[in-house]
Amino acid sequence: MHARTLPPRPRDRRPAGTAATAVLLLLAAAGFLTACGGGGGGAPPIVAPSNLTYAASPVLYRTDAPITPNVPTMDGDPVDTWTCNPALPSGLVLGADGTISGTPTGPVPAGDYEITAENGGGLDSVMINIEVRWEESKSLLVKDSLTDADIRHFLDRTHFGFSQTHYDQIGGGGFAAFVDAMTTFGDTSTLENDAKNAYLVDATNDPEGLFPSERDLARYYLYLIMNNGNPFQENLAFKWHDHFATATTVLGGANRHYFIEHLNLWRHNGAGNLRQLLIDMTRDKAMLVWLDGISNTDSQPNENFSREFFELFCLGVDIEYDQQDIVEGARAFTGYRQRFDSNTGLNFIEFDPNRHDHDAKIVLGQTIPAQTAGAGETDDYEAMVDIVLTTNEASTGVSRVGQWIVRSLLEYFCYADPDPVVINELANDLRDGGWELKPVLMKLFQSEAFFSSKAKEGFVKGPVEHVVGFMRATNLVGSEGTIDDRLRLMGHRPTQPPTVDGWPGGTQWLSAQGMVDRANLLNYLTEQEQSDQQALGITALDLLPAPAATSTETVDSLAERLNVQLSAAERTTLVTYLDTERDNSGTANPDPFDPVGDAGEAEQRVRGLLWILGQHPTYQTR
């Protein structure tokens, strides 16, 4: 830095682009005259910078790409030095010509930066406002405004697809209020009673609905999924049903009733407290049967539950734990047994201290103290959950359970391969918030990350999401019984995940036969159920944007409703489809779509259109 003989520089802080030009010019000129001491006759005087301004301010930058260079303009002679106070956000540089460029490396809150240009004649400075956010896919800041496409994306991910009711609710009360409401689960006992009466109760043989078959339970659950006025509650529960996968296949007549309580664990508390959810999960009756908890005893340990507690439910494969932790964990998870009540004909679960291992266990480096037999001992299940919840990643101090659960939620609702930045921020929120899930879910669903282009790359819909979404969007409903039969054959029967790892999911659903199965289920809803639907007053023509909608309006409207993206050529094909009749000889003849004049024919064509849209490649993803 060369020595200066300048007067105190002007402390005029002004925003870029706004100018008190005349004043500054005068000040700068005065500085120059003072500095040169009036010794005229030599080199021409250096003209100080003035009117300094930048092309853009305020500016919002992202971390994933070089910024558009922010170029200064000013009057005066060439500038010797450029300075910035405070220093520019990391990754941005102030070039020799005053241009700000580079790629920011991390988020910085919005703030003022004073840029000063200086030469022998004097200086000028300007304030610009810079904010750096993570690239959208990593940013958990609230997304400022949502487009119509954003709302449809949100419903696709959280509500089994579009429904007019929920779409209108968002438009009416605002998005934040909607997300708050949907993550608050109210009393659903009326819905559950309806489902119970429909599928569990046999008035003659089983008035209480305590002896359901596997089929009854699947249909009971499907009824809840299809009819809950808050589809998010069921969508989240179905996600937990996949994460903590448990199936009715191991249960029998006397204990299948456990599964109602099991489903309600996820349905009622899915957005509740994670710690409590994990504790309840370890003692869940269906889980105790499914992973052999009821036969894991002090004298004869069984590692089945302990292994999956670490591997699938809480931490991820080989994260922090080893085989010895599984053995010690299995010793802690002892004591519950199943018994039979001959009065009710039902099994029940009880804690039997004699089956519990009373000795101390060391799990993940923490000790569960020994207990005295016969001294009112309690189970160690809660202690196990608390130990696993205090296990952190050494390098970051972030909770491992938080990371695992958040990753699982992100990979279902948001995108594959989430960045550690996002995982860790939400995992810290989860722990710091006392393991409450609701605030974390609310933050996620309102975030820039949730609406980022990475998030919109899509997940493959499983058959459940595919068929439930279709029914919710079109009102073309079918019976739980038939849908359950089809879902079972397609390998996606609710209540029966194939393994404790849940459904395989992803591209594994995209088989040739899987697609034919989807076509056939759509045929069931669009064709086979047509007369039953019409008896309920449901027609496909009700979906038209107007009673006399044209073929083009109809295609556009139904594609939008199903969140199907059509190219121009595809759109033309489908408009032509609506405007064509195939005669008895199989010849396609032009015949304009006429929902008013020939409603019967138009109804059939719209149903055919829905069959096609439901198979569109973009409808296979959500």
Place this chain on the structure above:
Amino acid sequence: MCKRKRHLPKSVSRRDILRYTLAGAGIAALGPLGRGMIPTASGAPLANHKRIVSIFCYGGYDGLNLLVPVTNNAYYNRRSTIAIQPGNALDIGDPDYKLHPSMTRMAALFNAGQAAAFRMVGYPDRNLSHFISQDIHSWGVRYDFNSLGISESGWIARYADNYATTPMGAASLGLGRPLEFEGGSTNPFLAGSLSSFNFSRSSISSNDHQHRLAALGDVLQSFSGDTLTTEAKTALDQGIVLTDQIQTAVAEYLDDVTGSPFKDTYPVNSRGSLTTPGRYMRDAAMLIRGGFETEIFMTGFGGWDTHGNQGNETGNQANLIARMDGAIGAFVDDCIDMGVWNDTLILISSEFGRRNFQNGSDGTDHGHGNMFFALGGALNGGIYGPPVTESDVADNNWLGYGLDYRDIFKEAVANHMGENAATVFPESQDINTTLNYV
């Protein structure tokens, strides 16, 4: 490691090799499908066409109760109620090893010199997780792909990309798209049940169905999307193109077997319908009968995770074995009848073996080393791999890694299929064994 929601590696896009046009009444023409790209359905089993049928037993079967070490005292000492007694096991011509009594068809194949058993099968750096261990078997790679210079992919995907690039070259039956088929550029055939692999036309006229199917076909033909939706489109394409051919093959098979001696030998359940293994194996036979050019069939059955009430000569695992053995036996009958048994090699594997000792629930927890099996009309029968010693059972929790599972698969690729196994199983192994079983 995240939960296995599998995605294609970013660099990979499935080659879109199915193209068709829709003429007149729907899917009449396959259009410009090039020869070799058309799924071959010649209506008769292909002559001199080698194939592998890989059967994976999900859950980890207890190999010590399948190939029973009947002279190993430690085995009986550590399994007080679940061991298979020597007098009940099936003789296969070896004084020290016999088969579980439910393996009657396989025992007959051993005694005909058409079956091989492999002892102490595993892989380096064992993992007792079902899902990790299954992935390792699916990949055919234990460690990482980067150092091998290939993208993450299953062994069948690599085989198909190198040696069976047509749409029917590799087929998954009843499993969706298992990891074995992920990551390649060839479209495998993925079917759940051939008899239901057809479009429903209920409550709609044939003309209307053809009308909508033609429009769907036109939409797909002009569709262009990202990786995921393109993969969906490919599956949709295959569904449309293949249903008619598959239904023809199913009908011809059923017509063929009418009155034939092997007709009803696929095992049925108590309701009289085919068991799951029976259906999958019969579907494989139907594809062979239809003349499809499939080189690798993969299927599998679950339920082998016998932590509790495993049973012994009878019981849960015995029932699983019986269903598998019966389905395989019926399939072998079909292969013999079709004249393809010498060209067919069946491989039976599972993610890991179980503990040497029974747990408190009369079951067995996860272990490592296991017993695998191979069956075929032209293989060299016998028992391969290191013997199971007293100390292997007495001193350890589980059987060790004495034979790399990939040596079994490599010889199937090299000696049976006649292809270069190194392209399919490129990773070096800690243990290398020349078996010459085929």
